[in-house]
Amino acid sequence: MSDYNITDLLSPAFLERMQKMLGDEYEDFIKSYEAPRTYGLRVNTAKISCEEFEKIVPFPVTPIPWIPNGYFYPGDVRPSFCPLYQAGLYYLQEPSAMTPASCLPVTPGENILDLCAAPGGKATALGAMLNGSGLLVANDISSSRTRALLRNIELFGIANAFVTNETPAHLKNRFPEFFHKILLDAPCSGEGMFRKEDALARDWTPEKSEELSVLQKELILQAADMLRPGGQLLYSTCTFAPKEDEGVVSYLLENRPDMKLIELPAYEGFTPGVPAWGNGDPALSRCVHLFPHKMQGEGHFMALLRKEGRTDLIGQFSYAKPNPDTRKWLELFFQEIGLKTLGGQAFDWNRVETRKDKVYYLPPVTGDFRGLTFLRNGLYLGDLKKNRFEPSEPFALALRKDDADGIISLSVNDQRLTRYLKGETLNIEPTEAAHTKGWHLLCVEGYPLGFGKLVGQTFKNKYPAGWRV
Numbered sequence: 001m002s003d004y005n006i007t008d009l010l011s012p013a014f015l016e017r018m019q020k021m022l023g024d025e026y027e028d029f030i031k032s033y034e035a036p037r038t039y040g041l042r043v044n045t046a047k048i049s050c051e052e053f054e055k056i057v058p059f060p061v062t063p064i065p066w067i068p069n070g071y072f073y074p075g076d077v078r079p080s081f082c083p084l085y086q087a088g089l090y091y092l093q094e095p096s097a098m099t100p101a102s103c104l105p106v107t108p109g110e111n112i113l114d115l116c117a118a119p120g121g122k123a124t125a126l127g128a129m130l131n132g133s134g135l136l137v138a139n140d141i142s143s144s145r146t147r148a149l150l151r152n153i154e155l156f157g158i159a160n161a162f163v164t165n166e167t168p169a170h171l172k173n174r175f176p177e178f179f180h181k182i183l184l185d186a187p188c189s190g191e192g193m194f195r196k197e198d199a200l201a202r203d204w205t206p207e208k209s210e211e212l213s214v215l216q217k218e219l220i221l222q223a224a225d226m227l228r229p230g231g232q233l234l235y236s237t238c239t240f241a242p243k244e245d246e247g248v249v250s251y252l253l254e255n256r257p258d259m260k261l262i263e264l265p266a267y268e269g270f271t272p273g274v275p276a277w278g279n280g281d282p283a284l285s286r287c288v289h290l291f292p293h294k295m296q297g298e299g300h301f302m303a304l305l306r307k308e309g310r311t312d313l314i315g316q317f318s319y320a321k322p323n324p325d326t327r328k329w330l331e332l333f334f335q336e337i338g339l340k341t342l343g344g345q346a347f348d349w350n351r352v353e354t355r356k357d358k359v360y361y362l363p364p365v366t367g368d369f370r371g372l373t374f375l376r377n378g379l380y381l382g383d384l385k386k387n388r389f390e391p392s393e394p395f396a397l398a399l400r401k402d403d404a405d406g407i408i409s410l411s412v413n414d415q416r417l418t419r420y421l422k423g424e425t426l427n428i429e430p431t432e433a434a435h436t437k438g439w440h441l442l443c444v445e446g447y448p449l450g451f452g453k454l455v456g457q458t459f460k461n462k463y464p465a466g467w468r469v
């Protein structure tokens with residue numbers, strides 16, 4: 001708890017501009033800074049239904065009315081310490097920040113780009129919507145932030161993602177009109193997050209929006225150029241600054257006449273965009289502002305645009321043949337854990353690629369991705385060792401409930417799960433394990449958490465050091 005008021009940090013120039021923008025609503029807006037911030041989590045519907053989640057979650061949650069898979073939780077709960085979190089069943093995200101991805105209508109099979117994706121709050125939502133089919137390219141220009149992005153993509157069990165650390169200019173040259181849907185959650189002045197992060201309020205200057213809008217305009221044109229005809233682009237920021245919101249959308253409409261604003265889903269707290277805050281184009285009222293005095297969340301802005309024309313789903317896939325040795329060791333391992341499916345789908349041997357001794361499962365998509373800076377393309381399945389295959393943690397997390405038979409499933413309150421997540425060896429009763437010995441998938445309430453090896457009643461922990469809590 002801070003011993004000062006956030007409003008004391010707000011710059012008079014910011015307050016003056018907000019007063020002009022909000023008129024009669026200004027007092028309510030200022031009061032919203034005194035209200036406690038809200039905490040939210042978003043269920044990974046590619047792994048678990050909301051109904052099932054509500055049955056097993058061990059702390060109180062209440063639905064977020066405008067997000068079908070979003071929940072509020074109390075501020076004194078630490079959901080990141082729960083094994084359900086380590087199993088990738090939910091992502092912790094401020095409620096308003098869940099809105100942009102939930103407003104982009106993603107269909108399985110599509111090529112999706114999240115251009116400024118780190119740390120993955122929205123990319124994990126888009127990947128869950130694809131549910132293993134099609135391709136998610138999750139990109140960020142910052143290499144350190146891209147590592148956090150990769151971790152979240154892997155934790156969420158998204159097998160069909162490319163995680164890239166590229167400049168948008170390079171991506172644009174490689175992927176003209178390639179994506180069916182693009183999310184551009186642009187770097188911004190963060191005015192909507194002052195209540196959550198007071199450093200943003202301290203650092204605010206009137207010049208910041210002007211500088212950022214130059215970058216945002218460049219990014220939105222690049223995004224539009226990567227969009228297929230008929231595709232949709234969602235532009236979002238977490239700021240109220242007109243120059244970064246309606247101003248950037250106006251610039252796109254002026255420079256790409258084939259891009260048209262379309263209606264966003266309506267919700268009672270959504271506030272329409274204001275044409276006068278941009279170039280006066282009446283269509284700007286189709287944009288949406290989320291203001292903290294009207295919603296139980298922080299500030300955000302969204303615009304959904306469609307590129308004129310028609311789009312078709314990608315057809316053909318083409319792959320190299322898997323290395324026979326890789327197949328042999330993988331098959332042995334799959335038998336041992338009783339693998340039936342991966343992410344609910346039949347395992348496709350054509351998607352297996354071995355690079356040095358690392359084995360990957362490529363996304364089901366064609367395209368020339370050579371020459372790009374990747375952190376990951378597809379799912380890292382594990383390593384080929386001398387005469388055996390050693391599975392990775394992302395492989396365990398990409399498995400859904402019922403993908404494999406060779407499991408040990410413990411209840412969410414079983415303290416052994418916490419010990420497993422710390423890297424300790426566990427004692428497992430014979431009735432708790434699927435087989436008498438060998439590789440098993442440890443699960444929480446049936447949801448995969450990680451691998452281990454059973455020797456007698458001793459479960460040898462294979463949860464990697466880098467993942468431990």
Ligand SMILES: C[S@@+](CC[C@H](N)C(=O)[O-])C[C@H]1O[C@@H](n2cnc3c(N)ncnc32)[C@H](O)[C@@H]1O
Nearest residue numbers: 116117118119120121122141142145185186187
């Ligand atoms: C608002 S944050 C993205 C948050 C993310 N979408 C999420 O929901 O977790 C903006 C991101 O843009 C990235 N960024 C900044 N300049 C960029 C540029 N020129 N090209 C691509 N990404 C950029 C930053 O590294 C930052 O991660």
